[in-house]
Amino acid sequence: MNDFSELEAELKKLRPRPVSPDLSARIEVSLAQEAAGRGVATAGVLPKQRKFRPNWLALGLGLAAAATFLILARVNVDRPSKSTGLALLTPAPITPTAKAVDSFVPAAMTQVVYDTKDEGLHFAEGKDEPMRRLRSRKRETVQWKNPQTGASLRVTYPTEEVTLVPISGQ
Amino acid sequence: MEDVATHEEDWKSCFAELGPGLVLFARQFVRSIADAEDIVQDAFVRFWRKQHSVNDRGLLYATVRSVALDLLRRDARRARREATASADMEQITEPQFDFDDGSQRALAAAIDLLPVEQREVLVMKIWNELTFAEIASALSISQNTAASRYRYALAALKKNFVVHE
Numbered sequence: 588m589n590d591f592s593e594l595e596a597e598l599k600k601l602r603p604r605p606v607s608p609d610l611s612a613r614i615e616v617s618l619a620q621e622a623a624g625r626g627v628a629t630a631g632v633l634p635k636q637r638k639f640r641p642n643w644l645a646l647g648l649g650l651a652a653a654a655t656f657l658i659l660a661r662v663n664v665d666r667p668s669k670s671t672g673l674a675l676l677t678p679a680p681i682t683p684t685a686k687a688v689d690s691f692v693p694a695a696m697t698q699v700v701y702d703t704k705d706e707g708l709h710f711a712e713g714k715d716e717p718m719r720r721l722r723s724r725k726r727e728t729v730q731w732k733n734p735q736t737g738a739s740l741r742v743t744y745p746t747e748e749v750t751l752v753p754i755s756g757q
Numbered sequence: 758m759e760d761v762a763t764h765e766e767d768w769k770s771c772f773a774e775l776g777p778g779l780v781l782f783a784r785q786f787v788r789s790i791a792d793a794e795d796i797v798q799d800a801f802v803r804f805w806r807k808q809h810s811v812n813d814r815g816l817l818y819a820t821v822r823s824v825a826l827d828l829l830r831r832d833a834r835r836a837r838r839e840a841t842a843s844a845d846m847e848q849i850t851e852p853q854f855d856f857d858d859g860s861q862r863a864l865a866a867a868i869d870l871l872p873v874e875q876r877e878v879l880v881m882k883i884w885n886e887l888t889f890a891e892i893a894s895a896l897s898i899s900q901n902t903a904a905s906r907y908r909y910a911l912a913a914l915k916k917n918f919v920v921h922e
């Protein structure tokens with residue numbers, strides 16, 4: 588270590604630059620704040636205030652889902668009642684109510700029967716005569732169009748229909 | 758120095774004695790006096806708040822070092838900039854010392870060329886007068902490692918200082 592004694596002496600002659608005078612004042616303020624808010628250990632970092640920031644993506648998706656739901660709900664209400672007759676392909680009931688309004692209106696409906704099963708005789712309540720029960724499985728496709736914009740919407744869903752056919756006594 | 762940590766009124770005298778050395782130590786991690794002072798402020802307030810004994814200087818310097826490293830970790834870009842500045846040493850940094858002559862300027866420049874692990878030991882030993890035991894405590898290393906880093910630093914300084922003298 589003696590080899591470095593001169594060097595150590597030279598190093599000790601170097602004076603670190605003085606601390607800026609406001610550092611002491613800043614520490615005093617920090618300690619005062621610390622004393623005032625003792626018990627809340629924030630380590631000098633104030634908690635961020637929470638700000639309300641809308642999530643536009645979630646909002647848009649929610650509105651789109653709501654609009655789709657409203658459209659489908661309306662169609663379910665307006666859907667024509669099912670007839671008791673069976674057909675392999677039912678022509679679409681085109682509604683001529685093409686009002687000049689900016690909304691979707693039902694444009695077509697298709698029913699495809701892909702399975703019919705005769706489930707035999709069935710005695711319905713309050714009836715003396717037996718009836719034949721037919722179970723049909725179909726796929727319905729409903730289409731809406733917006734007459735103004737030309738946009739269309741199509742929904743396909745499976746259905747199952749049970750039909751009771753009276754049997755004549757002959 | 759007596760144990761004054763429990764007396765809040767005494768922090769000024771304590772800081773007046775330790776402040777310049779603490780800022781110089783913090784400067785080994787950052788390249789501006791402003792950043793070093795921010796580090797020392799944060800560390801000193803934390804240390805004082807915990808009511809640690811000022812006699813435990815190893816812990817005080819360990820707190821400064823921890824705050825400095827946290828600052829560097831928080832800002833990766835800043836860390837890269839500091840590393841680049843350390844590597845280049847194009848004298849774009851603020852000087853750490855006041856100079857009387859060109860010889861001292863050359864010596865200060867030679868200090869800047871040391872690796873940080875040697876510089877921090879040198880700063881604690883020369884300008885803060887910590888023992889190797891305290892340095893080892895601050896850096897979580899053995900006393901032998903602290904002493905050898907100090908010797909390596911002096912050897913490198915002697916070599917570089919002679920070249921620049």
